[in-house]
Amino acid sequence: MSGRAGVQLGSLVFSLAVIAILLKAQPRPAPHDPQPPDATADPVTLAASILFHAGQLSSATAGYSGITPPEVLAWRVIVFSPGADSVFNSLANQASVAGRLYALAGVKVTDPVAFAKLALALQRRGGVVSTMDGCAMTTERVKDAVAQIDRGDWIRSFLSDSFHLSLE
Numbered sequence: 326m327s328g329r330a331g332v333q334l335g336s337l338v339f340s341l342a343v344i345a346i347l348l349k350a351q352p353r354p355a356p357h358d359p360q361p362p363d364a365t366a367d368p369v370t371l372a373a374s375i376l377f378h379a380g381q382l383s384s385a386t387a388g389y390s391g392i393t394p395p396e397v398l399a400w401r402v403i404v405f406s407p408g409a410d411s412v413f414n415s416l417a418n419q420a421s422v423a424g425r426l427y428a429l430a431g432v433k434v435t436d437p438v439a440f441a442k443l444a445l446a447l448q449r450r451g452g453v454v455s456t457m458d459g460c461a462m463t464t465e466r467v468k469d470a471v472a473q474i475d476r477g478d479w480i481r482s483f484l485s486d487s488f489h490l491s492l493e
Contacts, residue, residue: 369406372399376416379423381455381462382470384482389460393485400427400483410435417443422454422467430474430483444471458482 366374376399383394403412413431416424425447433440448468456465473479 372402375399376424377420383457385485387457
């Protein structure tokens with residue numbers, strides 16, 4: 326084998342080794358919920374499951390295509406259901422960070438008195454949440470997201486132009 330061919334072969338082996346190391350070092354995606362939601366379950370139960378596992382707080386039109394995310398649709402299903410208060414209160418104490426923020430927005434609509442207590446608890450808990458507003462994806466402090474919910478910013482988005490509900 327000539328010197329040039331040996332260098333090329335060595336370079337190829339080195340490149341493959343680096344790729345193998347990088348692939349092995351890649352973080353693995355979180356395992357999916359082994360039990361998918363029951364398709365025969367009632368809409369509020371399915372909606373609560375979606376918010377429970379929410380990975381980000383999204384406006385009603387998210388991404389470049391402006392499609393309404395399933396979390397916002399789920400929030401709408403719950404907010405207009407008869408048991409919205411108890412569903413949102415349950416999610417506010419048990420869901421993912423984004424799910425808790427969706428729940429907080431729901432509590433602001435369904436039970437403004439309980440909102441202050443839940444908002445304070447979320448602010449004290451701290452942390453960050455991924456947000457998607459239009460096609461802008463960012464990370465925000467939870468306390469900033471809580472303040473935006475308190476002002477009604479996220480709620481107006483969730484309800485969009487086709488829904489009318491007083492936040493006063």
